Each structure stands twice: as structure tokens, then as C-alpha cells.
Amino acid sequence: MIAARSALAAALVAASAVAQAQQPPDASDVAAPLRPAVVAYRQGDVATAERTLRSLGAPSADSEAWLGAILLDRGNKAEGLRLIQRAADAGSAEGQHRLALVFITGDAGQARDPARAVELFAKAAAQGHRRAQLNLGTLYLRGQGVQRDLIQARAWLEQAAMDGDVYATYALGRAMSESAPPVSADSTRAADLFRRAAEKGHMRAALRYGLALAEGSGVKQDLAAAQRWLIQAQQNGVPEAALALGDMAVRTPATRDKAANEKILKSAISWYQVAAGAGVPSGQFKLANAYLAGSGVARDPVQAQLWYSRAAQQGLPEAQQALGVMLLTGVAGTMDPVEAFKWLYLAERGGHPEARAVREKAGDKVADRDRKRGEALAQTFKPTFELPSDESLPRLVPVRR
Structure with missing residues (x-):
């Protein structure tokens, strides 16, 4: 079980250093004059987004931050960075958030500077910027750019999840499932958060919720429900769920029916084969x-x-x-x-x-x-990982009932 749990623990940490919160398709989270451009940007039409922002008669610091982000995407690193920096200096939460992303990723020719990113995320988070709150909480959870602090991580992730953002809900669940003196894990709250995120289609949350159901951790043990959630996760790009399904089969109590026992064992092996072939x-x-x-x-x-x-x-x-x-x-x-x-x-x-x-x-x-x-x-050995390092957020999928 030690090996299985270590692999699952690694899988439960998002590949990306930072995350983007779930964003309203109508861009209701930005000022009204910016919404047409931001909607176009979020739909992938960066040309229209840039043209719309440049047509604004009186550009604001926030509009410069968005335009800078678009220019970075289009390869115009110098002007994009200049606009983002100017917006951040003017106190724009969006500008501070965007500049923090530059420092955490090393974009636009800038050296990676997680500590500087933490400072900028903190400024934007204090202004109520949900994505900055999510990213700041995540960095505190990992101890990246700042000393690991589970209290701060939970506090910022609580704020990020206030509007029901699925990614923040999952991240908060992770923070609640961990312990670091003087903070204890809260398995009941964690299981509830994973359930809420899983029901919105977050498949890594489905993995975590399935594990909680299988183990009776923070929720009443329900092996049938655990299997359903784990199968959904496995079928939607989470190969670690196959490992968990194999472990569930192995833990099935043996009976006097040798044929039934052999069938269960072969089921476990088949799940291990799926996990192994996928690189777990x-x-x-x-x-x-x-x-x-x-x-x-x-x-x-x-x-x-x-x-x-x-x-x-x-x-x-x-x-x-x-x-x-x-x-x-x-x-x-x-x-x-x-x-x-x-x-x-x-x-x-x-x-x-x-x-x-x-x-x-x-x-x-x-x-x-x-x-x-x-x-x-x-x-001189350096590990070679088989699972891809996906820097994007996991996609949300329809959940079968």
C-alpha cells in the first residue's frame, strides 16, 4: 500500500505551479467595458480581443493588463510585459495577477521568481481577485516561493472557493486533507469538497472522493459508489484511478469459493495492467x-x-x-x-x-x-517520468449518475 499511496499522492498535486479559476463565459467578473474583449479572449479569438481593447477610448489599468496578456499569447512579449507591468504598478489586481504569472512561469524572457510571484498574487488576492487567491493558496500549500503554511493556504483557498469555483473547491479539499502541526486534517470536510468538485466534473476530485468512499475516510464507506467514481475518473484521463481500483479488488476478503477468489485477483491484475501501461x-x-x-x-x-x-x-x-x-x-x-x-x-x-x-x-x-x-x-541518475506533465487545468467532464 505504501507504493500505491505515494503514487496517488504525486498524482493529486496539480502539474501546473498555478491555476486559473473557473471563469464566467459572460465575463461578468470584469468591468462592463472590458467584457466583449474578455469574452472573445476566453473563447480563443485573440485577434478580436486585441482589436476591441485597442479601440477603447480611455484605456484603464485593467484593460492594459488584459491587452498585455493577449499580446503575450500572440508572441509580442516586449509590449505585453510593458503593459502588464504598468497595470500592476497602477494597482490593477488583474495586472498584479498577470505579472505574477509571468514570474512563476518565466514567461516573456523573465527569470522564474516564485517569491516575487507570491508578493504579486498577495496584492491581487487582497483586492478580491479570485484567481490570485487560488494561486496564492496553492503556493502556500506547496511551499513554493514562500514557507509552506497550511493555515494561510486554507484561508486563501476558502476565499477563492466562495463562489463555488470547481478548481478552488478541489484545491481546498487537498488542503483540508493534509496536516501540518498545529493544523490537523479534516477528512470530513475534505471528502465533502471532493464530492462537490467531482459532481461538477473534476476527475481528480472524483479520484479523491472515490478513495474516501473506499476507505471510509470522512464519509461512510460505500464500495459500490467508490468504484463508480473511480471508474469515471479512469475513463476520463486519470490512470491513477486504475491503481486504486486494483487495490480495492486486492482488499476484497477471500471466500471459500476459489473460482470467485481467482476472478477477483484477475480483476485486480487487469486494473494494475491498465495503470502500468499508462505509466503509473x-x-x-x-x-x-x-x-x-x-x-x-x-x-x-x-x-x-x-x-x-x-x-x-x-x-x-x-x-x-x-x-x-x-x-x-x-x-x-x-x-x-x-x-x-x-x-x-x-x-x-x-x-x-x-x-x-x-x-x-x-x-x-x-x-x-x-x-x-x-x-x-x-x-548522476535523474528519474524519467512516463506520465505527461500537463500544464493546463484538468478538463471538466459530464458526470454520469
Whole structure:
């Protein structure tokens, strides 16, 4: 379960450093003179948006901020940045928010400066800018550009979620599900927030709500409902939900009906195969375990080593440990002490409790030069992640009842 939970924890953090709040299609969140341009911009018609903003007789700081954002999108970095900076200096919350986005992403030729972004988001958030409140809360939650502070994170995300924004609701749920002294997790509130976001089509919230239902965390345990939410999440681009579905099947109590038990085990393996194929490292690790043990599938050490290798390359310590042992023993037909020691060094660095003992036990059987080469390779290792890093917000999907 440790490997599964670590993979899920990684998946539950949004890929992007910052987020955009759900935006009204009628642009009712901006001043009336700006609405036609902002509507066009949000619909992807940046040419019309730019033309409309430039036609304003008396441009405001907010209009300059929007025009600057449009120019950045169109590749006119210099003028776009100049307008955004001027709007921010004039006290425009939109300008401050847009300039913060520049510093958090390193756009327009600017170096990334998360601390400066936090300052700007804070100024815009204090003026009631919902997206800035969401982004500021997210940065406090992650400790990015500022010391991690769960109290501040929750406070700002509460404000961002006041109007029912689905992304802010999900982010607040994440903040409520975590604990950091003196703040405790509130699993009941978190589950309710995940449910609300999931019902609006946020599939990562559906994953979290499904997990809460499966575990009875903050909500009454309901395995059938948990499965429904997890399947929806898996079918709509959240492969970690397949891992959770496999874990649910594995936890099903065994009965005297051997055929039924075998069917449940094969169901678990099929979900692990889906997760593994999609690039979920813990799914790959659990599928490798099944191949090594011949549990639910025919025993196949070669397949086990392949899946351990893919998970190890993504930095999963459990897989690195297992792969190191396989390469030391040659159970899959291949012995490679250099690679074995590399993976064992990495597993130890990742906190695996048995890696050092295995290395020390095998030390007398492995040449000193091979041990040193393995350690040198471990020092230069960088994980290669298979799941794409999507910088956009997750799309919302219709929810089946």
C-alpha cells in the first residue's frame, strides 16, 4: 500500500505551479467595458480581443493588463510585459495577477521568481481577485516561493472557493486533507469538497472522493459508489484511478469459493495492467510483483524485471530495491552487479529500509570497482517520468449518475 499511496499522492498535486479559476463565459467578473474583449479572449479569438481593447477610448489599468496578456499569447512579449507591468504598478489586481504569472512561469524572457510571484498574487488576492487567491493558496500549500503554511493556504483557498469555483473547491479539499502541526486534517470536510468538485466534473476530485468512499475516510464507506467514481475518473484521463481500483479488488476478503477468489485477483491484475501501461509507477511495481510471484498471471521473471525497471526509472524506491536484487541474483537470467548496486544505492537514498543491508550482504561477492561504478551512476541518475506533465487545468467532464 505504501507504493500505491505515494503514487496517488504525486498524482493529486496539480502539474501546473498555478491555476486559473473557473471563469464566467459572460465575463461578468470584469468591468462592463472590458467584457466583449474578455469574452472573445476566453473563447480563443485573440485577434478580436486585441482589436476591441485597442479601440477603447480611455484605456484603464485593467484593460492594459488584459491587452498585455493577449499580446503575450500572440508572441509580442516586449509590449505585453510593458503593459502588464504598468497595470500592476497602477494597482490593477488583474495586472498584479498577470505579472505574477509571468514570474512563476518565466514567461516573456523573465527569470522564474516564485517569491516575487507570491508578493504579486498577495496584492491581487487582497483586492478580491479570485484567481490570485487560488494561486496564492496553492503556493502556500506547496511551499513554493514562500514557507509552506497550511493555515494561510486554507484561508486563501476558502476565499477563492466562495463562489463555488470547481478548481478552488478541489484545491481546498487537498488542503483540508493534509496536516501540518498545529493544523490537523479534516477528512470530513475534505471528502465533502471532493464530492462537490467531482459532481461538477473534476476527475481528480472524483479520484479523491472515490478513495474516501473506499476507505471510509470522512464519509461512510460505500464500495459500490467508490468504484463508480473511480471508474469515471479512469475513463476520463486519470490512470491513477486504475491503481486504486486494483487495490480495492486486492482488499476484497477471500471466500471459500476459489473460482470467485481467482476472478477477483484477475480483476485486480487487469486494473494494475491498465495503470502500468499508462505509466503509473506503483501500478508497474505491483504488476511486476504479480509476474514474479505468478499471482493472477503466469510466473514470468523477465516481465517482472521489465516492469520493475520502468517503475525504477521513474524513481520509485520499492521498484529500485526489487530491480537491484534481481540484477544481483540473476533470477531473470541477467546478472549486472554495477546496475544492481546503482539501483540499491538509489533505493537507499529514497528511504527503502532494506537496501543498505542487501548491499552490505552482497559486498564481498562484488568487486570494489563495480560497487564504485554503481555508486557513481546513482549520483548522476535523474528519474524519467512516463506520465505527461500537463500544464493546463484538468478538463471538466459530464458526470454520469
